[in-house]
Amino acid sequence: MTQPNILELAKQGDAKAIALLLNRQLQPKGITATAALKDGCLQVILEAVEVPSQQVLAAYMSKSIAGLGAASIEKVKVYGRQTGTKVPAWNQEFEMAGQKLPVADVSETRSAISTEVTESKPLSLKERAKLGDVEAIASLLNIPLRNKGISATASLQDGCLQVMLEGDPVPEEELAVRVVRRELTSLKAGAIASVKVYGQQVGEDFPAWNREFEIVAQTQTVKQNNNVKLNNHNHTLGDSIESDGLQEIAKNGDLNAIAILIQKSLAAYEVHVDAEIQYGVMLWLKLKSDKTLDSQACLNRVSRILNNIQPDKIVSARISQINSKNPKQQAWNKYLAFKEGQFIDNTKAVNQMTGAFCAAVVIVLIFISVMYKPTSTTSSSPASSSSTPASSSTSNSTTPRTFLGKSQTGYELWADKNCVYVKGMTEGDLARLNTDVWRFKDEVKLQTGYKCVLFE
The missing domain is CATH 3.30.70 (Alpha-Beta Plaits)
Incomplete structure (x- = not known):
């Protein structure tokens, strides 16, 4: 089955795909685009260290979005603002329906932006960040973090980048560290060998938490197995x-x-x-x-x-x-x-937890069966005290059980009119069979046709 590529997703009105295509052309010029689609209106925010040019970018956006031909987009609102600010410096709106604008292939064309957008600085924001410019690094980190209510500041000393994250409330540690690690790993800045991240409440003097990790180049290893051989491409x-x-x-x-x-x-x-x-x-x-x-x-x-x-x-x-x-x-x-x-x-830990849960279920069932097992009366006749066949119930039971045979893995299966009862199953048996309680129950259900499976 052929999966849709990024251009096809954009033509369907996927706002994230549209932003990705725009950023291919804009980010080399230090401009970052984010997009959202609601009720037929595509909203695009363009950010840069210096406020992006409205005259150049408004025209480019109009041609590019119209060129996608996305039926779900009726109009476009474009905002331009400086990185780190919340209030747009300018905005412009376009109606898409009925426009006969030149078609601009956003994934390929470069002329609309490359020949008209110029930068006063010789290096883009990302290029400066790769060289270890801490202000540029902080600006790049703030792009994904700002939407989560977090602001970042940074300093670099002896190859160690220290990042302070502030928010109200305190930034959630796992989420914040994940974003920082992801962005710095993809940046591949040679000047950064390790990172220390601090999370702090806005207005407080001391961090609530901190985390340290190293930036290690990711290498790709290809592994072969007895069943299927994996591809061994040279590219990463x-x-x-x-x-x-x-x-x-x-x-x-x-x-x-x-x-x-x-x-x-x-x-x-x-x-x-x-x-x-x-x-x-x-x-x-x-x-x-x-x-x-x-x-x-x-x-x-x-x-x-x-x-x-x-x-x-x-x-x-x-x-x-x-x-x-x-x-x-x-x-x-x-x-x-x-x-x-x-x-x-984390497979081993999950299996251990599942085994512990199964053991707890078995213990509870045993406890219930012991605590609530009916006792015979002293007036019972000798005949009533005699043992009964395994295929029938005890003298005080109202629902007899029938022996159905054994499961595919060898455990006795007994059943009344409501449930199937598995005899002798233990936590160690589940681990030995490389299964869990839910998968074992599903197999018994398929074998017997019952919807209720219990362990004894």
Whole structure:
């Protein structure tokens, strides 16, 4: 299945894709664009160290947006302002419907901006930041942080960049560090070897928290496995992402963009990737394939992609291989957690937690069965005290159970008219079978046709 590229997304009216295309042309000139679409109106903010030229950029924006031909955009509002300020220096509005403007291919053309926009400074904001200009670095950090109510200041000494983040309330540590790490890693400033980040309440004298990390060049390793051989391209992961043009959208948490990047990274597997959010912060990646996939190799690939883009608001990830013909069947699950500024393998901890939960469930069931087990009366006859066959209930039970046989993994299955009861299942058994309580229950449900499964 062919995935939509960045230009196709922009033509569909995707504001993030439009901003990304604009920034390809504008950022080399020190100008950054952000965009949002609401009720048919596309709003674009253009920011630079010096207020962008209204005369030049207004005309360029009109031609470029009209050239996309996005039916969902009826009008455009453009604002120009200086980096670090909230109030626009100018604004201009255009109606898109019915305009016969020259078509400008935003992804390719450069003449509209390259020949008309000039800078008084020899270096752009990003170029100065790469050379270690702390004011330029702070300005770049403030672009993604300002939307989160955080302001950044920076200083550089002996290769250590110190960043102070202020907000009201105190900036959330994991989120703030993730943004700073992501931006500085992509900046690749040779003058920065390590970073110290401080979070502080506006108006306070002392930081509420601090975090230190090193800026290490990301190297790509390609791993082969017994089931499927991964691609062994010479280009780096960063190069492939940049060629796609989806990285910026993925950084903002766009699930479609994340799924496209993961799918391209796993191209040798011939899988289809779906992505969804669970519990508001957990990314669930479903790798749909009929082949047997190497779970660890897939986990390594996914972790490298997520560490490269570090999408906003995602603090953990679940990676599952799904049978494409039977979506209810999961071959395996792996887990990642965002810790110390990186996504790391958290599968063992999750399995241990699941095992502990299953053990707790078994203990509770045993306790209930002991505490509420009916007792026989003293007046019962000798016949009533005799043992009963395993396939029937006790003398005081109102619902008999029937022996259904054994599960596919060898455990006895008994059933009454409501539920199936699994005999002898323990926490260690779940770990040995490389499964969890929910997957085991699903298998029993499929085998027996019952919707209720309990453990005894």
